[in-house]
Amino acid sequence: MTFPLRGAPLLRDPRFNKGTAFTEEERESLGLLGLLPDGVDTLETQVRRAFTQLAEKNSNLGKYIYLSSLQDTNETLFYRVLRQAPAELLPLVYTPTVGEACERYGLIMRRTKGLYVGINHKGRVKEILRNWPVSDVRFIVVTNGNRILGLGDLGANGMAIPIGKLALYTACGGVPPEFTLPVLIDLGTDNSKLLNDPLYLGLRRPRPSAAELDEFVEEFVEAVQEVFPRCCIQFEDWAGVDAMRLLEKYRDRVCCFNDDIQGTAAVALAGLMGATRITGKPLSQQRVLFLGAGSAGLGIAGLLTQAMVLEGLSLKDAQSQIALFDIHGLIESTRTDLHEFQKPYAHELPSIKDFADAIEMFKPTAIVGVSTVARAFDRRVIEAMARVNERPIIFPYSNPTSRSECTAEEAYQWSQGRAVFASGSPFPPVRYGDKTFVPGQGNNVYIFPAIGMAVYATQATRVTDEMFIAAARGVAEQVMQSDLDVGLIYPPQSELLRTELLAATRVAEVIYARGLTRMPRPDDLEALIRAHAYIPEYHSLG
Known part of the structure; x- marks a missing residue:
């Protein structure tokens, strides 16, 4: 079967682009001759180059922008880099650097990721969701930007949060990136600084009433059920009262959870x-x-x-x-x-x-x-x-x-x-x-990727508090005495993928025990989890 992408369009597709790691045979068959330097790299060489380039950035925000651009151009390389040094890079991809990225999002955004669902398009949410090029989305992280970390209402600038969260689903939990979708529900903002900023990217209107918010979220949730029927929704960085109300409204109705809670x-x-x-x-x-x-x-x-x-x-x-x-x-x-x-x-x-x-x-x-x-x-x-x-x-x-x-x-x-x-x-x-x-x-990175991997591997239909208790126990049981001796009460972040996969196994045990999946229980749950984990490596396209 002939690979559908060729030439420059292939180099612009982050999922399949290998950059300088395309082989001589692939360059011949895929119309890439002359579009790349003649040297052929291995993935390991590209990783070394990426770390060298990253080290030359003189600020954490600069490093965030570099990694974001890498994600835009070569998804496999991006995740291999994150997997190689999670303890070093997670603070750059997510907290605390993502807070600064949100505050300056209008200045640093290079290429859009995810979907912006604005309340000005009320009644058209299904249409917007169908514009996403992937038909089988399993995870949506959705924010309305109203309570970004401890920084408050950042409106559409909050899109960096779901982007970062979903990167950690993959890097730390093994969820394949093609099944993930960041979403910003744009309801406007009450932040006058943003409303007066000519570079602000969101709707320039005040936030709606709680009733109007709930009505639009209802349209969104129902649209997700129709367009992406196997999707789990993670609510992220909603204002506290809204977050509690929406969780109680949907937790027993659809597959969803709120990571902040x-x-x-x-x-x-x-x-x-x-x-x-x-x-x-x-x-x-x-x-x-x-x-x-x-x-x-x-x-x-x-x-x-x-x-x-x-x-x-x-x-x-x-x-x-x-x-x-x-x-x-x-x-x-x-x-x-x-x-x-x-x-x-x-x-x-x-x-x-x-x-x-x-x-x-x-x-x-x-x-x-x-x-x-x-x-x-x-x-x-x-x-x-x-x-x-x-x-x-x-x-x-x-x-x-x-x-x-x-x-x-x-x-x-x-x-x-x-x-x-x-x-x-x-x-x-x-x-x-x-x-x-x-x-x-x-850091919540110990928990939500494990929940995500368990839900993905088992095709769970609901997310319950018992699953979160199981994830917590799964994380805690991996703390060694040598960690406790130096005051460390969480497993080292250098071992995050192993930690998440084992915690996901504990969550899967609850899913099957409570009958929260239509899938038959396998003999070995740990093997099930590992078999579903994404591995960032190149595959032949010739």
Whole structure:
């Protein structure tokens, strides 16, 4: 069979382009003579060249732009480069660099990726989806740009988020890239700076009401079911109240999940599971105080209570061991400004407006920051945690780095080296006394690619919280004693693909146990997962 692409169009197709690695025979048969230098590279040589070119970029944003351009021109090479050095490159492809990329998206975009579904085209969403050149899409990551990381409303500039997320589906989870589709639902923006920016790429209109938003999202979800019937939808970076409402509306109706709620919850749960191996207290004995009571905090609290129930606690007892603190102070039973989803954690506690005072009163074993308030875990907070715990668990999870509640160095220094630390953004190793600590990064990349691979390999029909608990356990069980000895409570990022595939196997066990797939169960689930994993290598096109 003759390959359908030839000559210059083949070199412009990132899925099949090999660049200088096309063989002499392929150059003859595919009309490429003269379009490439005469030297023939191996994929390994191209990888070395890519790393050399990357090293010459003098900023992280410059490196992000280079990698994005590589993805545009040679998909196989892009993913081989990411697979070779995930710990080094993930902060460039995703957090924290993706935050700067979103803020400057109108300046750095070179070539469009994915689909822009604007509310100005209401009634035509199916038509837009059918414009995508691939008919079998299995994963859509969709944002409306309303709550990008800790940066707020970035409108259409938020498209960098689903692009980056789906790159990690493939690089870290093994999901073949041809089955993925980034989507930006453009509802306008309330960011006046963007509305007045002549280079802004999105709709120049204020955001709609919740009712109008829900109506358009309904059209989108229904269109996906018709155009891509085997597709799983991941909601990403929606404003907190919208995120909670949409998840509850669709989670039992279609195959979908919200990574900010469920993925963040699972990675935090995996971190707490790892931390218990250092503190010696089981999950059921943890008392957790959250700074931040939005969708991320409530998502963690909800999954944590479910995991505690699985360890033998009643739901009420599990909820009593979790407290929330927001901009107005401690969430407690006399407050009248609470959402329904916050009320299960509104205990009969004093009204406290200071977070350090809340620590002294509630005596948590762990504090979790999901507030996006930089340096909110100040010296008073860390020292209070160190007073009430021999090994205080400190998790500043807000992204990007500029919004982290504290740094790793602050946590270790102010706790006299006793903190069990993990953060949302990466921090370098910290030397305290005669010991070097390696901070863990509670990055959702440990979770959502594993969920994605399990859903893809099993053709799952739903995504449940039990699957996220299974993913968390699958990640936590891969932390070695040598990791714990240096304070690391997540598996090393250098082993991400192995970690994800094993976690995906745990998720697949739940999928089959609950009958959430139409596919027959194979004898070996781990082999099933590995057989479906994408391998970035060239194939003969001659």
